[in-house]
Amino acid sequence: MALLLLYAVALAPAKAGGGFDTARLSDVVAQARSLERLNTLIVARNGEVAFAESFRGRGLDTPVNVKSVSKSLIAALVGIAVDRGLLEGPDQKIGALLEERIPAGADPRVRGITIGNLLSMQAGLERTSGRNCGRWVQSSDWVAHALSRPFVDVPGGGMLYSTGSSHLLSAILTRVSGRSTLDLARDWLGKPLGFNIPPWDRDPQGIYLGGNNMALSPRELLRFGELYRQGGELDGRRVLSEAWVETSWTPRTRSVFSGDGYGYGWFLRDVGGGRMAAYARGFGGQYVIVVPSLAMTVVVTSRTDTRLRVDAYGNALWSLIEDGLVPAALAVEG
Secondary structure, three states: OHHHHHHHHHHHHOOOOOOOOHHHHHHHHHHHHOOOOOOEEEEEOOOEEEEEEEOOOOOOOOOOOOOOOOHHHHHHHHHHHHOOOOOOOOOEOOOHHHHHHOOOOOOOOHHEEEEEHHHHOOOEOOOHHHHHHHHHHOOOOOOOHHHOOOOOOOOOOOOOHHHHHHHHHHHHHHHHHHHOOOHHHHHHHHHHHHOOOOOOOOOOOOOOOOOOOEEHHHHHHHHHHHHOOOOOOEEEEEEOOHHHHHHHHOOOOOOOOOOOOEEOOOOEEEOOOOOOOEEEEEOOOOOOEHHHOOEEEEEEEEEOOOOOHHHHHHHHHHHHHHHHHHHHHHOOOO
16 A cells, blocks of 8 residues: 555645745755765755755766666666567566577576566575675676576575676667667667766676666756656656556565665665655665655765765765655645
């Protein structure tokens, strides 16, 4: 029931005159300024920007590395590929899509992994992220390396957060479209949303890295979040189907690190009172947070200096949302 409510309110018309309690919003801004890691903050409600400031860093209009927010962007491209008939859907198995890229010694079960398993980080394969990342990116074939990892769970089992899974999606997109993931991102997202996406890392075979190191400006991230909040349509233009937004925000597993749910490229979290937030997250504190029931979208970009404690900073950011912005929005509800 909570999931249906999450999506239903995402598509509901915005309330006229919506906003935030001014004093409470001022308190949130003051707290945000005190966080030395925080670079930019944008807060919007009902499609209107209530606050936008670059406290430090490169400003609101300069592309920055959004780290694993890239996974949500790749998931959007997969959704568009499904909408356009290039992919059958989440239940399609990857065996036929990557047949020539599957190493001879790979576990035959890899052919039964589905598009949905990759999107929800439930492929079952040993992760290529974390301590395994260096070995993966130093390999001569990132796709083959990811596919040759041993199974540590069954496909559809527990969440195994892995950039390798997202990279397989990038390789699949390139294969079925005959175009690079960069070209697709610029055409399918950049053009309709009004922003340019610069090139990013590629693997030794030329496949653009799926799931990390894409660059967007904070204002562009806001438009991406608003696209999902408005059910796949922005400025009167349909970019994603409503069905893809709904399925993306349906939790299929849960993070072993945060305990938050995870759908297709989006985390899902209760921000108080049963109100659900869908969020895209990147290392160091890069966030696009959508609270559909409040018609609220928040963008945060941050330093990625690992000398600062990531966990404590993340807790401080969520406090801004849950103890600050949510009450500030509720305070002006009729």
